[in-house]
Amino acid sequence: MEETEPVKAAPPVFELELPDDYSQYLLHSRTEVLAVLRSVVQKGALITAHFDQGRSFFLTSMIALQPDDGELILDVGSNEEMNARALKAGKLIFTTVVDKVKIQFSLERLRRTDYQGRPAFVGAVPGTLLRLQRREFFRLATPVATPIRLCTTLMPEGRAVNVSLLDISGGGVGLMAPLDLAGLLERGRMLENCRIMLPGEGLLAATLCVRNLFDVTTRGGSRYVRVGCEFVGLPTARLTAVQRYIIHVERERKARLNGLS
Known part of the structure; x- marks a missing residue:
């Protein structure tokens, strides 16, 4: 993945954190959340992982979804220092686009793992996910x-x-x-x-x-x-x-x- 330095500009505003304005796009059903996450895996969508109140980010992708364990597997970033900082973050917000539909979800914590012989991040499947399809x-x-x-x-x-x-x-x-x-x-x-x-x-x-x-x-x-x-x-x-x-x-x-x- 491309190496990315900490963002110096003003932190971005995430629709996921504006529930009053975007409540109609929030998915709470586990079945629906898993369906959207599966589409992210199948499409190989590039994901931006934001942390440090949006001031830092790295690029990743979702490698696998393990619903029985309640976990998802993410690729690590190319910058090891950034990876280490992400592991210490108390909250991360992930943003991607699949078929022109913006998807956002947050994780409270990441941890290291190995997946099929390669380093990866693992996190809990989110309970809520934003699927912003305004075309409708x-x-x-x-x-x-x-x-x-x-x-x-x-x-x-x-x-x-x-x-x-x-x-x-x-x-x-x-x-x-x-x-x-x-x-x-x-x-x-x-x-x-x-x-x-x-x-x-x-x-x-x-x-x-x-x-x-x-x-x-x-x-x-x-x-x-x-x-x-x-x-x-x-x-x-x-x-x-x-x-x-x-x-x-x-x-x-x-x-x-x-x-x-």
């Missing part, structure tokens, strides 16, 4: 000429909410909220009984969770708050309706573009 959640900017609106009532304040959608995906929606509403839409707040009328699909009833907020200033000087919300427990039938709507709008947009070309 294509985000569609909603039509400006015919805005889609979300209606709900914030409880216990009793504040009626009627705001425009900026975008929609199978994972959630982006809302255009007035500044005075931002104080009531703190991160993590659940928005119950939300109603969104999707053209061609009818009424979409959903529960949303606020994930992020930030101020936006338009070219004209107007200000609003963009509120990123995640669908919570959206039934399959409603998710299918969202996806049908997105596909329909995209087809119309492409047809218009082809007509102008």
